[in-house]
Each structure stands twice: as C-alpha cells, then as structure tokens.
Amino acid sequence: MATSDFQQLLRESALRVTRPRLAVLGAVHSHPHADTDAIIRATREELPDVSHQAVYDVLRALTDAGLVRRIQPAGSVARYEARVADNHHHVVCRSCGAIEDVDCAVGAAPCLHPSGRHGFVVDEAEVVYWGLCPDCSAAGSEPATTSRGRA
Amino acid sequence: MATSDFQQLLRESALRVTRPRLAVLGAVHSHPHADTDAIIRATREELPDVSHQAVYDVLRALTDAGLVRRIQPAGSVARYEARVADNHHHVVCRSCGAIEDVDCAVGAAPCLHPSGRHGFVVDEAEVVYWGLCPDCSAAGSEPATTSRGRA
DNA sequence: CCGTATTCTGGAACGAGTCAAGAATACCTG
C-alpha cells in the first residue's frame, strides 16, 4: 500500500495528514500484530525522531477512527493490526505469544448470536483461540527461546 | 461454601492450606469477576494483615491449579472468578466495565472447532461479547458515573 | 500567506504487577 493510499484513508476519516501518522499507518500495515514498541521502532525507520508519545497518540486516533484494530490478549501488551471490519479472530500461542489470524469459524457476521443477553446490548463477539504455535508445539514443553509466557 | 470445602479444594490440588489461601479463595467465590484490588480488600476483611504480594502469589497458585480462572478483557486489569471448567463466556460493558457470565452459545465443548488452524495446537476458545450493560445502555451515551472506558 | 486548532516533543508521573531476601509457617517424619 502506498503513502498516497494512507493519505486518502486519513482524509476519509477526517484526520489531518501528518508525517507521523503516515509512518505509523505504514508500520502497522507492514507489521501485523506488532506491539507498540515494535511499531515505534518500525516508525522510526522512516521517521527517526518521532516521540513515543506521538505514536501512542496516533495509534489511539487511528483506532478510534477504525483504521486499525487494537487487540490485547490476556497477559499481553497492546497490539495493532490493519485488517479491520472483516470479522476475523486470532489464535494466540501460550508459550511465545505469537498471533495468527483466523477467519470467522461460523459465518460472516458475529460468530455467535450476540443479543439480548442479560439485558446487555451486544455489538461485537471477539474470539481468541489459545494454544501452541507450530514451533513451540514442536519444541514440546521446553521453554521457547522467545518465551513470554502468558501471564 | 464453607472453609472446610476450600480446605479440601486446596488439598486436592496438592496446595498447602494457609489462612491467606482460604481467605482469598473465599473472596473470589463471593466476589465474581472482582479485580485484584477488590480481592485484596475483600481478603483483608477476614485477614486484615495480608500483604498484597501474598494475594498475588495465591491468585497465581490458584489459577495454575485451576481452582480459579483469570480473565482479562482488553483494557481491563486482571479479574478472577470461581466458575471453572464449565466453558462459559463473558459479556463486557464498554462503558462501565461490568462483566456478566454467558453460557456457551453453541454447545458444551469449546464453542468453535478449535483445531489444526495454521498448525497451532488449540486447546481453548475464549469468547468475549462487547456491548453496553443495561444501566449504561439506558443512560444513552451520557458518560456513566462508574465510567472506566475501554482503552 | 495567516491564524487557529490540532498534533507532536520532551519529560515527568502513574499503576498494575513482579522481583528479591529474609521471617514465618505448614506438614512430613520419627
């Protein structure tokens, strides 16, 4: 995706087009499921002097605008992805924290009938599959080198 | 549930029976979905001098033993509940953070066929429904008094 | 090109949770 596309995305969401925003948007698009720190580093490859605060602000703005999605499996720091509004879910590795996309198992719309439960007005069903990624699974119960644990 | 029941639960899990553990177990049973701070306070009603560290340690031990379940919706601190091994899920209020139990929508076992995805060995499917609780829903978009937001 | 509202910089602050060392305690054994 080109810079001009990102510019358009921003404008369509009534967001000002700034260099930090373009850089962060690019970073999120090229690093799916990256955590904030990784995004800061990726952003700085393009724009060496962005402050971490700017990245936090931008991620919040982009999330609020729906241009990126924030995901945060239990025990993990915040992560961001660019796939939005297509109702997919995630598998998370208990051992190394790796995340992969999983398309909705049951159908298009929210996978489970989410309405009228206990009087709650439900607008989204989020599914997280927990398990072991191929690497950690192959490594048996040996601690993975990338180990992060779950809690 | 009585103290003697908790004692037995601990012994069955090969955990030593200590006053802090009994107190924390009691607190979790009587305060479903409470966060750590609330559990510390509840525990101190029975055992005024427990350290927060002891509560953290105990909660970890109980979680590892499967006597309590740790839940942590995105943007929330860790919460604990005593209902375990019955495959239920949760509705979370985006406005005030309230959590309610929801029994599995599709059947007994993990709601969605969680196996062989991308080579991951999946052992659990966790579902979180996001929306507004009756109170916040009724209050329209006015900020709830208990407001916690989501991020 | 100017003015103004928004965004970014730099640095301090916050809070949930963890680490570490020593004191207390549960519980196995004889």
Add this chain to the structure above:
DNA sequence: CAGGTATTCTTGACTCGTTCCAGAATACGG
C-alpha cells in the same frame, strides 16, 4: 508431639507499558 525442611508470606524496592502535562511545531481552511 517435637524437629527439620520446603514452601509460603512480609516488606519494600523496582520494572515497564501507558498516560498526563505544558509548550513548540504543524496542517490546513480562509
């Protein structure tokens, strides 16, 4: 029932992701 030992609890410092703040820089409508 006492002794020994491994586990657990206390105390207090500390980490790390994230947020708050005030002032400087900037985008962009007019």
